[in-house]
Every structure is written in C-alpha cells, then in structure tokens.
Amino acid sequence: MAREFIVPGRIVTGEGALQTAQAAMGSLGKKALLVTDQVMISLGNCAKVEQALREQGVEYAIYAEINGEPNDLMIQKGLELYRQEGCDFLVALGGGSPIDSMKAIGALVKKGGKISQFMGKVIEEEMPPMVAIPTTAGTGSEATQFTIITDTEKDIKMLLKGSCLMPDLAVIDPQFTMTAPPKITAATGLDALCHAVEAYTSRKSQTLSDTFALSAVKRIFKYLPQAYQNGSNQEARVQMSVAALEAGIAFNNASVTIIHGMSRPIGALFHVAHGISNAMLMNECLAFALPGAYGRFADLGRAIGAATPEMDNETAAAAFLAAVGQITRQLDTPTLEEYGIKKEDYFAAIEKMSHDAMESGSPQNTIRPVSQDEVKEIYRKLWK
Secondary structure, eight states: OOOOOOOOSOEEESTTHHHHHHHHHHTSOSEEEEEOOHHHHHTTHHHHHHHHHHHTTOEEEEEOOOOSSOBHHHHHHHHHHHHHTTOOEEEEEESHHHHHHHHHHHHHHTTOSOGGGGTTSBOOOOOOOEEEEESSSSOOGGGOSEEEEEETTTTEEEEEEOGGGSOSEEEEOGGGGGGOOHHHHHHHHHHHHHHHHHHHTBTTOOHHHHHHHHHHHHHHHHHHHHHHHOTTOHHHHHHHHHHHHHHHHHHHHHOOOHHHHHHHHHHHHHOOOHHHHHHHHHHHHHHHHGGGOHHHHHHHHHHTTSSOTTSOHHHHHHHHHHHHHHHHHHTTOOOHHHHTOOHHHHHHTHHHHHHHHHHHSSGGGBSSOOOHHHHHHHHHHHOO
C-alpha cells in the first residue's frame, strides 16, 4: 500500500547552520514574528537570530511570552502581535513550546478564531512561511505536522495535526543546544527516544519511518548519556540534534503510541513537562506493548547492542526494555512523587486521564490492543 512521507520543505543541519540558512530565511518575507521565550533572550540566542534577520534586511517583532508549555491564551496574544506588527512570516527559536506556538499562530493568521476550534479536525489552512530553529534535541517539532496546545477551558492538551503545519525551513544548529542544562538535555533526549521507539513499534510504521527511527535510537543510546554528563561535548550535541530530527521525521510519518497518549493528560493536569512525563511512563508503557511486537522490540535491542543476534525475539525484546530502564535511571528521571505530585490527587485524576488518553487516539496505534481499563492500570502502576 502506498504511503505519503512528509518532511520539512528544507533542512539545514550542522555547525554554522544558521549562517548557511540566512539567505533562505531572507527570502520568506519582509517582517518576521520571532516566537521565543525569555530564556533564549537572556542566553543571547535570540540576538543571534536577530542578527541573521538584519543581515538579510528583514524586519522583525519579538514575541517572547512562551514561558512554559503553550496554551490557547498564549496563542491569541501571539496572533494579535503578528497582526499589529504587520508580519508576513514566522520564525520560532526554542524548544518544542515556541515551535508548537509558531505553528498554532500560523494556523489562525488567515481566518482568525481560536486554536481550540481545530480540536479533532485536520488543519487545512493557508499558512504564512515558517522557520523552526530548535534549541533542544528532543521534541522534533521542527520536522512534524503536529502541535500540542493546552485548552485552558477544558484543561486538556490538544494534539492538533495538519500537513500545513510543517515548517518551510528547519535550521538544526548545535550551537543552540550547547546551552541546555542537564535536566532539559535528559528530558528532551528521552522525549526523542520515545518518538523513535513509538514510531518503530506503531501500527502505522512504514519502511522510511523505520529507517529514521532505528538510526535515532542508536544515536540516542550512544550520545544522550554523554551530552547529559558533559554539556560541552560538541560531538554528542551534534549527534543528539540529528537524532531528534530523525525521531521527529519518524513519528511524523508513523505516529506515536501509548506513551504519548498517556503522557499528555499528566502534563495537562499536573503541569509536568512533556519530556519528563514521557520518561516517567516509558518503562511501564513499553512493558505493556512488548507482547504485541516482540520482533520489533527485538530489532531495537539488537540495534543498540543490548541483544545478540543469537537471542530469540522475546529475549532480545526484554533486553531492550532493560536498556530503556537503565538509561532512564542513568538520566535521573524523577518519579511522580519526586516531582511533587500528591498521591491522592493523582489517583483521583486517573479516570479523567484514562479517558483523555484514549480520546487522543495515540494508544490505539500500539500494535497490542489497549483498552481504557488497561490504561487505568498502567497509571496505577506508575505510582511507585
């Protein structure tokens, strides 16, 4: 069966990528809305992008209020600024939050309204040109047709989709990831690992997505611990930037599965950063998914050297799961309790979380069939 494979319009990667991409950025419009956060300004990263725009004669306005995971109110403010300033294209600098925000703002530029109007629908809007410049190696948002925005009225994270949300230009310059602290490096790196593993073990996997997913998993197991232990390790940073891009391309075309489906409700209700909630769930969710796809998980175990060619699939799959447990511990993934969540509040929310997880559709991409009752049980097991 024929399958579509979607990637950004143009990708520039490696040391000096921002400088190499300047001319392409300059061709997209006359005035950009630069969507970012205060951390990027304080670190001096925003100034580098501003300079690149100035060198191309491009005017810009800065929207630096994405200080947390994006919600519908942030998007409305960004849209208002875009219109007030007379912008004609968008540039996002930061982690997944500014890039997701850029996409959501872009979806509203032509017709207006609220971003929540797209919940449960495929977005098919005329978009302004978009440039994504990630500063973390993890979300892969620079290479996806998805955006995750919190609906503050319904208290849910909306997974919104549309091929029009794919950036026209992705600039993967490792200079921007060098400033990520260890906790962010770990959370975003494990998020990328989730993307790659889920893409490879999804019902919607395909040959090309498998290629990118396997490559990403191998890079992450090799280089993420190095980047976490020594943030100035340029080779590790470069390799993790590539891995995050690969993982983003993989899950953009194969989708995510049970981890992401269960992660979003935890993030929405308890304000846990997306990468951390994914990391918290990884072991329990993959243990559940394993019996449905021993061969797929065995491939991953052999790819990272955790399993030998002589092992049968079930043994090799178990070896991969053990390796996942090891890397999450190595990167100091917190428990729910360590994160500051109260047990009684968490258990009281399981009914809503399980409902919202299944409503997202992601768990149903898991090769092993999953019910809402089974999702509830995984949430219970997560409390340790």
